[in-house]
Amino acid sequence: MPPSTARAVIDLDVTGPTISKHLYGHFAEHLGRCIYGGFWVGEDSPIPNEGGLRLDVVEALRALDIPNLRWPGGCFADAYHWRDGVGPKQDRPVMVNSLWGDVEENNHFGTHEFMALCELLGAEPYVNGNVGSGTVQEMSEWVEYLTRDGDSPMARLRKANGRDQPWKVPFWGIGNEAWGCGGHMRADTYADLASRYATFLHNHDGNELYRIAAGAADDDLAWTEALMKAVSCLGCTSRPRGIFQAVSFHYYSFAGDGISKGSATEFTDEQYYRTMVKAADIDRVIAGHSAVMDAYDPQRRVGLVCDEWGTWWEAEPGTNPRFLYQQNTLRDALVASLHFDIFHKHAARLRMANIAQTVNVLQAMILTDDDGGLVLTPTYHVFAMNKGHQDAASVPVHLVEKPAAVTVGDDGLDPLSISASTKDGKVLVSLSNLALDTDTTVRLDLRGRAVTAARARILTADEPQRHNTSAAPDAVAPADLAVTLRPGALGAAELVAVLAPHSFTTVELDLA
Missing domain, CATH: 2.60.40.1180 (Golgi alpha-mannosidase II)
Structure with missing residues (x-):
């Protein structure tokens, strides 16, 4: 043509809202080979590592100035009990990851390993707590374990497990996809539950929590409104109640046939364009959520977070379909570049976004193999080329x-x-x-x-x-x-x- x-x-010479660096956030779930075989190879691996953490993956991500990392899920978060992943590795119980492949995990990658990873990356941790099968006390104690100094019960337990000083952990997710895998709840039910959980997630020793309520799928504006009603009222001009500081939503792109449909690498021109139409529609979705939030919070004190986004294709042939391992083409890279333009446009309300996921799962930055091979995907290069937008006006x-x-x-x-x-x-x-x-x-x-x-x-x-x-x-x-x-x-x-x-x-x- x-x-x-x-x-x-x-x-x-005219500047608008700051583009938060956290719009370039990442997501690592206990899913497939993202953690085990991706980030974590174990201390005895011949692949160069520091404390079991794979160093070539860390080095590649550091080059992106990765600002934050969300963990342990995703759907896995609402099945994860953090105490199983602390203490001597030989004493940690094996668990069954029934959500993603029905595989056994030895819990060798837990809280301390995640925090060590964040320190190596220079990234702020985003911990997603368990609402679906956990308790308020369990999540409250996890916050205390990570962030409190002194002689409290959880601080003593952390010190006994080898870490004297608390960490800074600003971002906390209150469950995940409560409308689906996180409990199949109604919006009002979850809004009440999120308010209760958030009340008992305390700031300790100067660590100020940014509590993120699990929000909508795509353009479910009623879900967002239920959450906003929990902290404010329609047309209020006063400051929203500080129960949670943000609400999230999830958005995946595909060629029009639904999630997990179609090949990642073999597609027609029509499928390419249908994917771009779906990706572009996140502009309308963000605008809709923002309009609802503006009605309850015109000063935009409550943030909007898209903590899962990306493409979702069929798993690569010959791989476990529940491991969600897919290749990553130039089409995926353009979905990312288009998303970032839209994220920048909505920077006044949108405070964080997390691509799903970082290594070996869905729209990954990096693909690895067990022999030490590592491939940077086209999407990785979009993040690298765009990193100058982080915290820019x-x-x-x-x-x-x-x-x-x-x-x-x-x-x-x-x-x-x-x-x-x-x-x-x-x-x-x-x-x-x-x-x-x-x-x-x-x-x-x-x-x-x-x-x-x-x-x-x-x-x-x-x-x-x-x-x-x-x-x-x-x-x-x-x-x-x-x-x-x-x-x-x-x-x-x-x-x-x-x-x-x-x-x-x-x-x-x-x-x-």
């Missing part, structure tokens, strides 16, 4: 000329997505060309600040099905992209970039 053109105006982008929408059944898809932010004298612009077979020449009118230099990187391949393997680890990898920076009208600068089909590009600008 002939190339298309687009023009956008970026006001470099959003910058408005006005798309004044755009390519024609792509017709996808009864839907239309805008094939060009752009977001921008500024921090430390630089601007980062992210551009996704979702069109399968059309180059797009983009002109960026850069106004309000002088631009002295521009550098660009592009992530693309000859087809969106392309993915990385141990035999071809760089089949989809970033490359430098030549762009043109020249004076524009009225003292502005103009940048021209040609975006290849099905590509993700970032442009870094130096400001005078």
